[in-house]
Amino acid sequence: MVVMRDVAIAKSEYVPDQKAITKVQNFEELPGLFGYCSLPQILQYVECFIGPNIMSMHTMLINKPPDAGKKSSRHPMHQDLHYFPFRPADHIVCAWTAMEHIDRSNGCLVVLPGTHTGVLKQHDYPEWEGGVNKMYHGVRDYDPSIPRVHLTMEKGDTVFFHPILIHGSGMNRTAGFRKAISCHYASSDCYYIDVKGTTQENIEKELVEIALKRHGADTEISLKDIWKAKGRVVQGGRLNL
Numbered sequence: 001m002v003v004m005r006d007v008a009i010a011k012s013e014y015v016p017d018q019k020a021i022t023k024v025q026n027f028e029e030l031p032g033l034f035g036y037c038s039l040p041q042i043l044q045y046v047e048c049f050i051g052p053n054i055m056s057m058h059t060m061l062i063n064k065p066p067d068a069g070k071k072s073s074r075h076p077m078h079q080d081l082h083y084f085p086f087r088p089a090d091h092i093v094c095a096w097t098a099m100e101h102i103d104r105s106n107g108c109l110v111v112l113p114g115t116h117t118g119v120l121k122q123h124d125y126p127e128w129e130g131g132v133n134k135m136y137h138g139v140r141d142y143d144p145s146i147p148r149v150h151l152t153m154e155k156g157d158t159v160f161f162h163p164i165l166i167h168g169s170g171m172n173r174t175a176g177f178r179k180a181i182s183c184h185y186a187s188s189d190c191y192y193i194d195v196k197g198t199t200q201e202n203i204e205k206e207l208v209e210i211a212l213k214r215h216g217a218d219t220e221i222s223l224k225d226i227w228k229a230k231g232r233v234v235q236g237g238r239l240n241l
């Protein structure tokens, strides 16, 4: 499990702990949380998008904290495919469920409808004055004239979206933590790609560095190893992934 902390709060907090936690990732080994990923109410829709052989590839409990005044609670606009070394993109889908009422005040999802038909673009850390959270890469050069849609959601509402859809989330201007849970699913017939020489090289470097810190610098770990270890079959069989 990977616990992530907000850059501004972690620096300012007297006791640098739970108030800074923005996200828990990779909860595959926690049966309570991971139960979300195999809910039939979710999988019935996932199957419509990606077919019957379904793997959970990435899990997140997102706990957007009240903004510490630096706007670091924002999530820059991005395409999730930037993080994934597997294809095809059409065989990947995200389920994102609101765990409470979410609207613009506590930093709802913001999407650019129709962008899922585009291509994967270059991502980098945005140059935000108040700092940017680790691994919150933002998409470069997207068309700013595409109208943004803010997703107001009630507790339990779920959106399913394509990994090329450009999306992000706003600042949490409330005093409470905004909670959501999500799982990225891929059909197990997807295949791994080598991201060398592509726009995904920067995220590969970052993810492999983090893995080496955990497992020892002399370990041999590839991006594919990281994803193979996280993937879990939740329906059907394991083919390629």
Ligand SMILES: O=C(O)CCC(=O)C(=O)O
Pocket (backbone or CB within 6 Å): 060, 062, 064, 075, 080, 107, 167, 168, 169, 180
């Ligand atoms: O829940 C959010 O604030 C946005 C999450 C998101 O887009 C992501 O983690 O890729």
